[in-house]
Amino acid sequence: MAADALSRVFSALADPTRRDMVARLSIADATVNELAEPYEVSVQAVSKHLRVLEDAGLVTRTRDAQRRPVHLEAEVFDLMTKWIERYQRQAEERYRRLDDVLRDLPDDTEGERE
Amino acid sequence: MAADALSRVFSALADPTRRDMVARLSIADATVNELAEPYEVSVQAVSKHLRVLEDAGLVTRTRDAQRRPVHLEAEVFDLMTKWIERYQRQAEERYRRLDDVLRDLPDDTEGERE
DNA sequence: CCTGTAATCAACCGAATGGTTGAACAAGGG
DNA sequence: CCCTTGTTCAACCATTCGGTTGATTACAGG
Numbered sequence: 001m002a003a004d005a006l007s008r009v010f011s012a013l014a015d016p017t018r019r020d021m022v023a024r025l026s027i028a029d030a031t032v033n034e035l036a037e038p039y040e041v042s043v044q045a046v047s048k049h050l051r052v053l054e055d056a057g058l059v060t061r062t063r064d065a066q067r068r069p070v071h072l073e074a075e076v077f078d079l080m081t082k083w084i085e086r087y088q089r090q091a092e093e094r095y096r097r098l099d100d101v102l103r104d105l106p107d108d109t110e111g112e113r114e
Numbered sequence: 115m116a117a118d119a120l121s122r123v124f125s126a127l128a129d130p131t132r133r134d135m136v137a138r139l140s141i142a143d144a145t146v147n148e149l150a151e152p153y154e155v156s157v158q159a160v161s162k163h164l165r166v167l168e169d170a171g172l173v174t175r176t177r178d179a180q181r182r183p184v185h186l187e188a189e190v191f192d193l194m195t196k197w198i199e200r201y202q203r204q205a206e207e208r209y210r211r212l213d214d215v216l217r218d219l220p221d222d223t224e225g226e227r228e
Numbered sequence: 229c230c231t232g233t234a235a236t237c238a239a240c241c242g243a244a245t246g247g248t249t250g251a252a253c254a255a256g257g258g
Numbered sequence: 259c260c261c262t263t264g265t266t267c268a269a270c271c272a273t274t275c276g277g278t279t280g281a282t283t284a285c286a287g288g
Contacts, residue, residue, distance in 0.1 A: 004130060011128035014121050015276085019197070026204040032235060045277055047236060052275095066234040066285050074205035077198050083133070084191050090140040091188035129246085146265060159247055161266060166245095180255050180264045 005057065009080055012056035017041070018049050022058060025072035032068060119171070123194055126170035131155070132163050136172060139186035146182060 003011065013019055021035055036046040050070060053059045057076045061068045117125070127133055135149055150160040164184060167173045171190045175182045 006133070007128050007130055010124050014125035014128055016118060016121055017276090019120070023201055026201040026208065028208070033233090041276085042278065043235075044237090044279085048276075051236095063284095068235065072201075072205050074202050074209075077202045081195060081198055081202075084195055087137055087140040087186075088188050088191045088195075091186050094140065094142070095188075131246095147263090155246085156248070157265075158249085158267090162246075165266095177255095180262095182265065 006079060006083060008056040009058065009076055012052050012058055015049070015052075017046075018053055021046075021049060021053065022072060025059060025070060026074070029069045029071045032070065035070065120193060120197060122170040123172065123190055126166050126172055129163070129166075131160075132167055135160075135163060135167065136186060139173065139184060140188070143183045143185045146184065149184065 013022070017039060024030065024035065032047055032050065033043060035050070036043040039046065050059060050061070054061060058073060060071050060073055062071065127136070131153060138144065138149065146161055146164065147157060149164070150157040153160065164173065164175070168175060172187060174185050174187055176185065
């Protein structure tokens, strides 16, 4: 698990169950048992999922008696959106430039490639 | 690989090599060999990575003689950003509401926990 | 103090992942 | 027509992943 931060976040969200947990945690904090309740898997499995989310920095766990309420840390999303938007923008810009190039092409180069 | 589309995209981008390929493809299309050149892994490994990106809908491959130029399909990013932004927004809003609640609390209920 | 409850740890299992090497296939170019 | 180039397929291997069950730890409360 020595992966970089970005890999950990993407990887953590690559699982539907974990995404669903994130979705629910965006509404309210919850304990492990509360989180586990709707799923068919064991509470241990949910605990493991939470560990993955925690390692990715997406959630934090505090202590309240026996309970360990899980809290969503939404700032980590920024890491992803920054990365995505960068290449999204770059690809769009490139596409725009390609349009310009095609528009400025002399007529005899019709269907050269694609 | 019967995972849902969102899982496939997140999973595909959870690998640093694949993210780097996406980054490079945002500049220009490239062939498999061109893509493989900077990495220490075999060209077969890169081909496998491309398959993952293709299954996620992040790239398409056309044919140009023996070459198979790879092209980035940036629209798929939207799928992710939509998902992220939704819960990012929800978490922020929840945080804002929490602030309101705390501000309006009577003084004697200090650390009750929700 | 002892019991019940919440959660994690530990060991294990099967499937998926990322890598390898070697063979096969596809398409041009001499 | 054959050979070279570009790419993929196939089989294999080690590691990781998501899940299980059973044991263990950490508190709270009667």
